[in-house]
Amino acid sequence: MGNSDQDHIARHNRHYKRSLTLRYITALALVAALVVISYTLFRHIMGTIDRAAAIIAISGSQRLLTQRVLAQCLLLSAADDDENRRDIQQRLKQAVAALVANHEHLLADLDAPGSLAASSPELRAIYFKPPYDLDKGMQLFIKNTRAFIDSDATRPSLADPSFLNLLAFGENELLRDLNAVIRQYQQLAASRLAVLRRLEAGAAGTVLAILIASGLFIFRPMVRRICADRESLQGANEALAELAVTDQLTGAYNRLKFNEVMTRQVNRSARYHEPLSVVMFDIDHFKAVNDTYGHGAGDDMLRELSHRVDGATRGVDWLFRYGGEEFVVAAPQTNLGNAALLAEKLRLLVAGTPFPHGITGSISLGVAELRPGETVEELMGRVDAAMYAAKNAGRNRVAVAENCQEGEAETNDRCGLPQLVPNE
Numbered sequence: 001m002g003n004s005d006q007d008h009i010a011r012h013n014r015h016y017k018r019s020l021t022l023r024y025i026t027a028l029a030l031v032a033a034l035v036v037i038s039y040t041l042f043r044h045i046m047g048t049i050d051r052a053a054a055i056i057a058i059s060g061s062q063r064l065l066t067q068r069v070l071a072q073c074l075l076l077s078a079a080d081d082d083e084n085r086r087d088i089q090q091r092l093k094q095a096v097a098a099l100v101a102n103h104e105h106l107l108a109d110l111d112a113p114g115s116l117a118a119s120s121p122e123l124r125a126i127y128f129k130p131p132y133d134l135d136k137g138m139q140l141f142i143k144n145t146r147a148f149i150d151s152d153a154t155r156p157s158l159a160d161p162s163f164l165n166l167l168a169f170g171e172n173e174l175l176r177d178l179n180a181v182i183r184q185y186q187q188l189a190a191s192r193l194a195v196l197r198r199l200e201a202g203a204a205g206t207v208l209a210i211l212i213a214s215g216l217f218i219f220r221p222m223v224r225r226i227c228a229d230r231e232s233l234q235g236a237n238e239a240l241a242e243l244a245v246t247d248q249l250t251g252a253y254n255r256l257k258f259n260e261v262m263t264r265q266v267n268r269s270a271r272y273h274e275p276l277s278v279v280m281f282d283i284d285h286f287k288a289v290n291d292t293y294g295h296g297a298g299d300d301m302l303r304e305l306s307h308r309v310d311g312a313t314r315g316v317d318w319l320f321r322y323g324g325e326e327f328v329v330a331a332p333q334t335n336l337g338n339a340a341l342l343a344e345k346l347r348l349l350v351a352g353t354p355f356p357h358g359i360t361g362s363i364s365l366g367v368a369e370l371r372p373g374e375t376v377e378e379l380m381g382r383v384d385a386a387m388y389a390a391k392n393a394g395r396n397r398v399a400v401a402e403n404c405q406e407g408e409a410e411t412n413d414r415c416g417l418p419q420l421v422p423n424e
């Protein structure tokens with residue numbers, strides 16, 4: 001990989017990292033802003049609702065105090081002695097003082113910034129406009145009640161028109177107006193609660209949208225990139241592992257892979273009682289090829305030989321470059337006879353077609369089948385001896401290391417020695 005390719009990959013990675021970081025920070029900032037805004041709005045609305053609840057409680061207290069004042073007035077009119085009258089008058093004064101304080105508190109809430117009443121023209125109308133005009137009515141009620149308390153009469157008469165007007169006004173108009181105030185505050189509080197619920201749903205929906213967007217634009221690309229990098233790394237590792245066991249010139253497996261495969265195949269043959277044969281061959285007079293045509297031509301010849309043999313063997317067979325111009329074909333589930341046929345096929349394939357640069361060549365082959373209990377080294381020793389027997393017999397031949405039958409080694413001196421296969 002050139003420097004320009006590496007620079008391009010580095011720039012791409014930096015751009016991807018910046019883009020992903022920016023998206024991540026944006027998502028976090030949106031969530032943080034949403035949390036702060038939601039918290040502020042919730043605090044404001046809940047504070048307003050708490051204040052409205054307190055005002056509703058005061059308005060309810062006004063209604064109770066009005067009823068208490070009316071009841072005390074009736075008790076005052078029915079009092080028989082001065083001591084009882086003074087006691088009732090004291091309680092009346094306390095109730096009126098509480099009425100005054102509550103009324104002033106309610107009026108102050110009408111102009112308080114952020115209160116429910118400040119944004120409600122309906123409440124202001126109840127206090128200051130007909131048909132309610134609660135402020136005027138409350139002040140008149142307080143004034144008449146105080147006048148009644150301070151009256152010099154020994155006991156007010158139930159038939160007194162001013163007394164009857166006070167009772168009627170308190171029981172009818174004033175309590176009606178106070179009930180209207182309470183209902184209005186309750187409606188305002190309910191509307192704020194509805195807004196709070198909508199905000200809650202909106203905040204939840206926004207957070208969900210941010211999470212979905214984060215998944216789509218942050219985590220999905222991240223997962224894809226991680227998976228792609230992992231697949232690329234896995235592919236690179238597999239390619240490196242393949243390169244480590246592959247001969248770079250011919251493409252055949254190298255000696256390291258040979259040791260691994262042959263150990264495994266020998267163990268498999270012993271376990272399942274399956275035949276295993278090997279064919280070893282090398283190029284005849286290969287040194288002369290290098291000396292005559294050059295090492296480049298010799299390399300081309302090795303590549304072409306590997307290509308031909310690989311195309312002529314089965315998918316389960318293994319082709320190894322054993323060393324120099326020597327090659328080995330491991331043929332699982334193949335007995336000695338079939339392995340000899342394969343060797344002859346390879347001999348003809350090489351001898352019948354010229355190599356690159358017009359080079360004609362041949363190979364000498366040795367064939368051997370694994371014996372029970374035999375090691376890889378022993379098997380390779382026998383097939384190597386068979387190959388050299390083919391060379392010594394004139395080259396371009398196949399020699400087979402015959403297997404001895406049980407007890408035959410004692411009666412036949414040539415048992416196990418390489419036997420030449422006649423050329424077709």
